[in-house]
Amino acid sequence: MAVSKYIHQSLENRSSFEAFFKRNYHLSCLVALRYVRNEQEAEDIVQETFLHLWQKRADLKIQKNLKNYLLHAVKNRSINYLHRGKHFDDLPDSNLLTNLNEDPDEAFSEEELAVQIASSIDALPNQCKKIFLLAYNDHLTYDQIASTLNLSKNTIKTQMGIAYKILRERLRNYFINLFALSFRRLFK
The missing domain is CATH 1.10.1740.10 (RNA polymerase sigma factor, region 2, helix turn helix motif)
Incomplete structure (x- = not known):
């Protein structure tokens, strides 16, 4: 061919x-x-x-x-x-339903964000990821997580701080791009 x-x-x-x-x-x-x-x-x-x-x-x-x-x-x-x-x-x-003539930079941004978030969460250290997912998927409080995992509440707070820091860093560029796209759309 x-x-x-x-x-x-x-x-x-x-x-x-x-x-x-x-x-x-x-x-x-x-x-x-x-x-x-x-x-x-x-x-x-x-x-x-x-x-x-x-x-x-x-x-x-x-x-x-x-x-x-x-x-x-x-x-x-x-x-x-x-x-x-x-x-x-x-x-x-x-x-x-999206229009085929839309700006390619804006297309499917929700799905891309979901993939980026899932990938970033998956990259967290194991214990940190487990705690983060208990907080956000299962909606447990820090006290409930501490009790479930037999850890101190301070450990849970520390691990959540680490998770937030890693996620902020890994997703920083993506959120900047989303902000820029939203900002640009205001002036079209």
Whole structure:
């Protein structure tokens, strides 16, 4: 197969495509899940989309934002799936449907933020992560966490301080970018 001169670098060879897949699979599943609301169906849609992207790579002329193209393809494939299955009551609110002409920098920022937060939480030291998740997922107070883990309340406070510091640092650039996008939108 002859490779188009317009082919995106992530589609040039198998290893580049695999790296692109690994970077974007989870985010793509979150996009599909917004529409189909079933994890298995969302994963199937994402896998089909990646397969289609790989099979049609020579015909595609995506030079800049392959990730944005992928996320729109996942969104469209998800909506088509719902239409074919006559699941019209499962369609999300119209404010979740995004316009294909939107600014690529603003597209899917909620999903990207969720991925960044989950990745940052996952990178916390084990004990710190356990305490943080008990506080935020299970909504336990510091006293309840201390009792559950048989630790002092001061240890819980210290670990939560460490978690906040690490998360602030890891998410700093992302929040600055979100702020800049929101600020820019005010003056359009």
